Amino acid sequence: MIEFTPERELEAYREMLKIRRFEEKAGQLYGMGFIGGFCHLYIGQEAVVVGMQMSIDKGDQVITTYRDHGHMLACGMDPKGVMAELTGRRGGYSKGKGGSMHMFSLEKNFYGGHGIVGASAPLGSGLAFANKYRGNDRVCLTYFGDGAANQGQVYESFNMAKLWDLPVIYVIENNKYGMGTSIERSSATTDFSNRGASFDIKGEQVDGMDVRAVKEAGDKAVKRAREGGGPYILEMLTYRYRGHSMSDPAKYRTREEVQKVRQDSDPIEQVKKRIIADGIASADELKAIDKEMKAIAANAAEFAQADPEPDAAELYTDILR
Amino acid sequence: MATEILMPALSPTMEEGKLARWLVKEGDEIAAGDIIAEIETDKATMEIEAIEDGKLAKVLIAEGAEGVKVNTPIAIVLEDGEELDDTAAPEPAAAPTEPEPVAAPIEAPVSAPVVKAAIEGSKIFGDTAMVEVTVREALRDAMAEEMRRDEGVFVMGEEVAEYQGAYKVTQGLLAEFGEKRVIDTPITEHGFAGIAVGAAFAGLKPVVEFMTWNFAMQAIDHIINSAAKTLYMSGGQMSSSIVFRGPNGAASRVGAQHSQDYSSWYAQVPGLKVVAPYSAADAKGLLKAAIRDPNPIIFLEHEMVYGQSFEIPDVDDLIVPIGKAAIVRQGRDVTLVSFSRGMQLANEAAIILAEQGIDAEVIDLRTLRPLDMETVLTSVRKTNRIVTVEEAWPIASIGSEICSRVTCEAFDYLDAPPTKVNCKDVPMPYAANLEKLALPNVDDVVSAVKSVCYRDKA
Numbered sequence: 001m002i003e004f005t006p007e008r009e010l011e012a013y014r015e016m017l018k019i020r021r022f023e024e025k026a027g028q029l030y031g032m033g034f035i036g037g038f039c040h041l042y043i044g045q046e047a048v049v050v051g052m053q054m055s056i057d058k059g060d061q062v063i064t065t066y067r068d069h070g071h072m073l074a075c076g077m078d079p080k081g082v083m084a085e086l087t088g089r090r091g092g093y094s095k096g097k098g099g100s101m102h103m104f105s106l107e108k109n110f111y112g113g114h115g116i117v118g119a120s121a122p123l124g125s126g127l128a129f130a131n132k133y134r135g136n137d138r139v140c141l142t143y144f145g146d147g148a149a150n151q152g153q154v155y156e157s158f159n160m161a162k163l164w165d166l167p168v169i170y171v172i173e174n175n176k177y178g179m180g181t182s183i184e185r186s187s188a189t190t191d192f193s194n195r196g197a198s199f200d201i202k203g204e205q206v207d208g209m210d211v212r213a214v215k216e217a218g219d220k221a222v223k224r225a226r227e228g229g230g231p232y233i234l235e236m237l238t239y240r241y242r243g244h245s246m247s248d249p250a251k252y253r254t255r256e257e258v259q260k261v262r263q264d265s266d267p268i269e270q271v272k273k274r275i276i277a278d279g280i281a282s283a284d285e286l287k288a289i290d291k292e293m294k295a296i297a298a299n300a301a302e303f304a305q306a307d308p309e310p311d312a313a314e315l316y317t318d319i320l321r
Numbered sequence: 322m323a324t325e326i327l328m329p330a331l332s333p334t335m336e337e338g339k340l341a342r343w344l345v346k347e348g349d350e351i352a353a354g355d356i357i358a359e360i361e362t363d364k365a366t367m368e369i370e371a372i373e374d375g376k377l378a379k380v381l382i383a384e385g386a387e388g389v390k391v392n393t394p395i396a397i398v399l400e401d402g403e404e405l406d407d408t409a410a411p412e413p414a415a416a417p418t419e420p421e422p423v424a425a426p427i428e429a430p431v432s433a434p435v436v437k438a439a440i441e442g443s444k445i446f447g448d449t450a451m452v453e454v455t456v457r458e459a460l461r462d463a464m465a466e467e468m469r470r471d472e473g474v475f476v477m478g479e480e481v482a483e484y485q486g487a488y489k490v491t492q493g494l495l496a497e498f499g500e501k502r503v504i505d506t507p508i509t510e511h512g513f514a515g516i517a518v519g520a521a522f523a524g525l526k527p528v529v530e531f532m533t534w535n536f537a538m539q540a541i542d543h544i545i546n547s548a549a550k551t552l553y554m555s556g557g558q559m560s561s562s563i564v565f566r567g568p569n570g571a572a573s574r575v576g577a578q579h580s581q582d583y584s585s586w587y588a589q590v591p592g593l594k595v596v597a598p599y600s601a602a603d604a605k606g607l608l609k610a611a612i613r614d615p616n617p618i619i620f621l622e623h624e625m626v627y628g629q630s631f632e633i634p635d636v637d638d639l640i641v642p643i644g645k646a647a648i649v650r651q652g653r654d655v656t657l658v659s660f661s662r663g664m665q666l667a668n669e670a671a672i673i674l675a676e677q678g679i680d681a682e683v684i685d686l687r688t689l690r691p692l693d694m695e696t697v698l699t700s701v702r703k704t705n706r707i708v709t710v711e712e713a714w715p716i717a718s719i720g721s722e723i724c725s726r727v728t729c730e731a732f733d734y735l736d737a738p739p740t741k742v743n744c745k746d747v748p749m750p751y752a753a754n755l756e757k758l759a760l761p762n763v764d765d766v767v768s769a770v771k772s773v774c775y776r777d778k779a
Contacts, residue, residue: 095557097553119543122515123522127523129519163507
């Protein structure tokens, strides 16, 4: 296991906490009726995107499915713009026309935010295809979940990615449940890191609750892809604390199961413990960071409630270029 | 017993071919499986094998003969000990199906002058010299020209590179542009359509060939959810400049799963443009325009038209604007609106109707989304009658949309109910007679026009 520098530890703490506080606030706004439709929270999985983001460079691409708020914040997108999209306001990343599942930022190389399970696999492979076509050394992080990992288009993508040696890393976020169905009930084999075997795509399982393990695996995979080694699979063993979406009562698992993960392997608590134990920062200093992150979420929420809805004329814009 | 070797049909749509070469000569002993001749179709050169052992007694069609109809006897084979003189003069072989081809090829005399009119109608080519080109070549030339012009344009699909295209539309592209830009894919439409859309998100300009649009049903999720909707869902940030193209609709005798016309499916989707050309000039000019367009384009071709020749203007950069219909024949009495292969029926019907004193105006829509309703409405306000012609199913078809819009927007001008001619509302049957019954024909168009003109049926 790689050791983080004190700066890295603090960065990991801040970034993960930023996502968690943002998501908690989003959950609140949903309960208050400010956010409509579906809202899939990332709480519990923060170490995955934060660790992977530390492994890539500016110019590398990121694409994912609909549980995407964490990815956007990790990519450096403005929390105000993300939250305002959740509330369907004009200052949202998609001017309020995309919603929680459909957000993009070309500036931050974030290519969505796709609502169809499995769609990110070929789309991300296509971004990687463009990198290879142009002869640059960029790589594409292509995220999807354990549920998507059973989709046919994922395997079609694996085949072409290997056939054409595309610089793509498939990051399978295995949070144990595809909506309400556990991996054991939906998947004939539950080691998703092995799912590239038919295509000779190597993969590994990673402790997705430990940001250092994520970064270590990410560094290796990114270097490999950048040097022309082709596709690779990182199965992130992770867990979501909340339901699939806000309307999911999560009756398919016990409260104890969730509590146990929170207690034993919470990604933020792990970093926090190390920071205190190693004397990198005091409990008070960490509290101050937390306060700062809460303020970012609160400001985003405030903006997202005050920002006007899109102009009615926006109904007919952005259909064709 | 003497047997005849017949000119074989080498594809579902082949009507005739060239006997390129005999590999055996009269008097040679041949065994079943021996390659005896080469036949050239408009798509490929194929070898034919002897089916039985024997002696090649007589060559009936000399090598180099062109336009040899399918089922024409091309040689006589004798069994051991038989002499040619022992047998009666060969009877012409009975065709396994009726002598008229099921899906008749388009005859040039009908289409060529009409295409000229189309070009004059759209007034974009002026007095330019014309050259004769097949639709297949026109499409290939369009891709090649755009690939020369823009490094970001590439072609991907099944059999587009080494095989030179399942229907030979991409012939020669691999040799000129190499495997980086002409890419054979596995038979996985869902996956490669998604990869192409991803590449388009990154700013490349993919031209995705579907072997036929039937197979694009596997890819329709990425065409609609990923390509068509993303510009809107991203608030205008991210678009895909991409062309999805391939043959649409019924070819000939390939059954229900290979014969569907998807025109109205795609024409319904905001965020797409849908193009369905008929003539070679439109095929070329619209495909070039489609490749340059910053939006996702559905480009519907027709297999039965690929081999047809049309005159097209001999210019360096032929662009036909997307979204403009063409009046290919002026007329006073009725408006005939069609697109793609339906234009052939409309054109032929117009000639027959003219002989009977009905002067039809024929409009080729060329683009199905956005629909050029202004051209249609202007015509209907003049003729007061409209008949739509298309090979697609009747329910919620392009004709349905046009008839509805005409009823709403030109109601007071109508002297008869807007009328549709479509394929029958059934899955495409395989049997030759049933397929013929399912598809619309020229008589259907003629009688629909007579009906809206309140003329007795002939």
